[in-house]
Amino acid sequence: MSGLASSAGVMSVAELVGRAVAKLGADRAFGVVGSGNFDVTNALVEAGVPFTAARHEGGAATMADAHARTTGRVAVVTLHQGCGLTNALTGIAEAAKSRTPVLVLAADVAGYQVRSNFRVDADALVAAVGAVPERLHSPASAVDDVVRAWRTASEQRRTVVLSMPLDVQAAPAPEGAAARVEALVPPPAAVPARPAQSAVDALAAALRDAQRPVLLAGRGARGHGEVLRALGEASGALLATTAVAKGLFTGDDFDLGICGGFASDLTAELVAGADLVVALGASLTQWTTRHGRLLPDGVRVVQVDREVEQLGVQRAIDLPVLGDVGETAAAVLSALRAAPRTGLGYRTAEVRAAIAERARWADVPVLDEVTQDDDGHARIDPRVLSRELDRRLPLERVLATDSGNFMGYPSAYLSVPDEQGFCFTQSFQCVGLGLATLVGAALASPDRLPVLGTGDGGFLMGASELETVVRLGIGAVIVIYDDAAYGAEVHHFGPAGADTTQVRFPDIDLAALARGAGAEAHVVRSVADLKVLDDWLAGPRDVPLVLDAKVAEDGGSWWLAEAFRAH
Template identity: 35%
Template sequence: MKAYIAIAQALLDAGITEMFGLMGDANMLYAASYKEAGGVFVDALHEGASVSMADGYARVTGTVGVASVTHGPGITNALTAFTEAVRARTPLVLLCGDTPSRIPEHGQAFDLAAVATAAGAEYVRSTRAQFVLRDLRRAIRRTARTRRPILLNVPVDYLLEDVELTPTPRPIVEERLPLSDLESDAVDGALGLLVSADRPLVLAGRGVALAGAEESVVTLAGLLGAPLATTLLGRGLFAGHPHNVGLFGGLGTPVGERAIAAADCILVLGASLSRHTTEAGALLEGKTVIYCDADAANLARTDEATVAIQADVKGFVDLLIEALEAADARRPTSAVTEIAGEIEAFRPLAGLADQEQPGVVDMRSAVRALNEILPRDRYVVTDCGRFQRPVFRHLEVLEPLTFTHAVHFGSIGLGLATGIGASVADTSRTTVVIAGDGGAMQSLLELHTAVQRGLPLIIAVLNDSSYGAEYEKLGDYGQDPTHALYTWPDLAVLAEALGATGRTVRALADFEAVAGDIEAGRTPLLVDIVCDATADIKAY
């Protein structure tokens, strides 16, 4: 069969039942064949959005996301979103292709290898038509294993050549490092440091959820008499637990800040220990750090660990529990009992109502109002911007694997498409996208894609008529922050024009109408929440 038909079938054989993209000369033949063979091809309006959709899809499903764009401007348009996926370590394959060799001065010729290098992705170029299917299957398996996105170059020259398709259905399974090679002295060393610590604290990241280790970590913390904290991507772990002090880092609560400051030993489990989590290492300074993760790349990114162990997180934690119980080494609970009292007594946003202004809503109050009316069973995806602070603090996430953000590259405007990909992955739940007005304006036309597919998507725009981070930073530099103010069109009207439901909020009472829209299932729904750029939203 022709190579383009075989590519479509090979994708389906590999379990890729949804693909995201924008068709052009480099990919339209196999994209059309993929549709005809029963695959779901989600047509984006912009190539970058298609990559963000594949990124969001992969994050929600835990499987490989696949996007396809054309050469030249197609691939350059995709670069920002592709870089986000690389830095998020999303298993993703981006299919593209060189321009026809018979036209050496083709107007869309571009160096695909250079794009992959710039993004930090792996690059594979099929060198012959008969290698295309092999390279495609290898790319899917490899990105699932390494979590490093791959740009696969299938030159247009090969698409019309005849190839032989040998179906090889193969499930794409992410490998987890077993404990078989874990030396007992590594466990003994970690155990000794934990038992000798006066005030240990357990920091859990998304790897705990991926390993199914939450219950084991709670048991271990109880034996250690240690409070629990999470990374941003671990939000939702230990929800409602009386010893959960919340986020570890600059976004933490005052209770969490005190617990971290008092701790002399931090047990880090399944986290990347980014500079945001550790405040560039400052929060770990002078403390013993025991760090366990299944991902060697995470362990290699920090030098703050006293002991670093590459292992399956659940297996490691269970070994520690077994050793503590065998030695009957349960620690006193006075420290965590004290912390539990502080957590119970803590009242976020106390007195905030006194700061409300007519015609605008404080972002923190808005997020707390959203938290009450949004479906509890939801995915949450955030864009990038100043608004993140109240969202990360006040919008609850009940399960860490239902939360993600498009912030790894620091670009605004990627959140909506990422949320669309997440919603395509699972339409049984509502997907909630939180964005600022600048990011929303950059991406709002992609709402058309959500409308066309009838997705259960809610977009909440925290609209302070500014590029908020720049507004804040200009003021910090002593410059006039009003240079960052913008006048936008009516976002709710734009949403309605695109076929969605639009709603504007200028007072907390307006959320009652939003709740009615949600209850009635009027999605996709865009909620334009009018906020004040001058408000100081740094306080918890």
């Protein structure tokens, strides 16, 4: 299709689309270029939008997802028709389930090509994974179609797939369309929804009455850490987050860290002991509540969300508050300052001391640092490995994770400076998204050290994007928690006597594979082996460092036991 209209000196609709997306505010695009998205991708680049070429469409979608989560802005993906879209579907599903603002520009066959091998029911596929299907309907409607798709992504924080039929792309842009595109500007940010005064008064009263309140911040609370810290202080509440908001309260004396499956024993104890839990932009999923056990009978539950359909979606709540988290917190804080509560609430000296000593997994003592496997080779305890990584890596980091039995170790043991420092693409719990997540988060955080925690399964499943990391010159630390198995299945089914042969694999040298892609890479079996990390940190960091950490079996991580309660 490339250049059919532009070859005659007339702008094509494909070029029009690329320019329109750039004018609307795109600042980064990802993709795998084929004939169907060649022109639109070049138009994006010519309009000043940086483009990152991935090695797989699924990787491109996840890179965009991670970039948008980290920046809070819409990221763009461009795809070839048919197989380009189907390859990207898992990444699109993860983004859609997380309400990530992503715009996917997906080529599609021309309407008359009913027998094309590239034909799939794109709209049905997109809707099936929870994304929003949109379409270029005609050259005349193209600009409006793009604007509608962009606004849906940005204002509703949705993942939108704009299907672009090849015949529409190749058509000449209508007269006046180019001028319309030049006049486009990024849409203004939506005005945050203010809660009703009656809801503010009710929440303030609940916080005054509570003896052991907890503020639980989720995805919708990102960006509102300052006012929530102040609200916690005024209300005597402890602070906790869901996994996707990890880092929101870093450094606060009353920060419990992540609530749910990743929680430390102390965090779980204190949350379960609350008499009031205020969920702020958190939907209280089974993972956050440990299947309801962290919200026992008798606790009063308030949920604050800007979308009415999210209120009470996971469990019954006592007080629904419809409104933006930041606006709600500010209004309730004002009410509490006007009529303060009495007493310390949950913020006693005893609780403060316990949090300082035991709230973080990295502070819990671990004994045996190295064990031997059946072949006599040393293997490092994943807890010790994670604790040492947290101690050695600079705090100014952006942390990404893959999925698997190992996942709780980097997620719970490694600190981050704020909520932008943790990128958790795990709503779909898909193995293999880690390397692509790292790329998107790293490009969104150029002043921070990118760090990835992945398993051997996830590393190999997404290994095509290791070349992308090297090619882009991303100085990242990639830690493979390598147990030579799909550990989740080993530890879930093995104790019941099941044959786990099919989920165990040869212990191969993943460091050698990484060196073949151009990374610096080493095998780690003990704390002493981590000197290579210290040396790399002291150097130029111009290539990624891959640590193939041969970890000891842990009998099934604590968070995994919680996750499998629903299986």
